[in-house]
Amino acid sequence: QKEVEQNSGPLSVPEGAIASLNCTYSDRGSQSFFWYRQYSGKSPELIMSIYSNGDKEDGRFTAQLNKASQYVSLLIRDSQPSDSATYLCAVNDFNKFYFGSGTKLNVKP
């Protein structure tokens, strides 16, 4: 069974701080990596995709991928209360997707 592991949290950070979310995956053959944000009662919303080792930045968000360590992370700079949500890590292996259970982030005003 291929696994995607995330700390369930909650992760609490003050407004304006950097939130760091982490994810590990078990299948070395995984090809694509995604971060989704899910507000309570809503469907997941794509934040970032990353396909190769290194960092990828988009506004306040930075995704980091290390395939050798089977590790992907998401940094949120200048965290806002509106960032409070569950963050899901997803991994693509050929024609299948595997999601972690998500990390709940609370940004305190």
Next chain:
Amino acid sequence: ETGVTQSPTHLIKTRGQQVTLRCSSQSGHNTVSWYQQALGQGPQFIFQYYREEENGRGNFPPRFSGLQFPNYSSELNVNALELDDSALYLCASSSIIGRGSYNEQFFGPGTRLTVL
């Protein structure tokens, strides 16, 4: 808004019944994937359809089946409903060039299924 639509929004069924959920993909997308999300869990991959054929399947029994139509919309059918089938069912659309070459997926709002 992603442009992915799902119907119905909510559904209540009894154990043993059958259900059909529907999804319209985003314009320009040719692939639809279906997921089951139980409360407090991440989405679990059920299957994916590409060019009207099943293109990958997760660890779900055969009573979960699907279709994709020429306009790329899709249906998820679940037979012999069980209590544990109660969940949020999500549809996601994407565009892939060929099998195994993957682009980003965008989710619809979901269908909340309750089995009594």
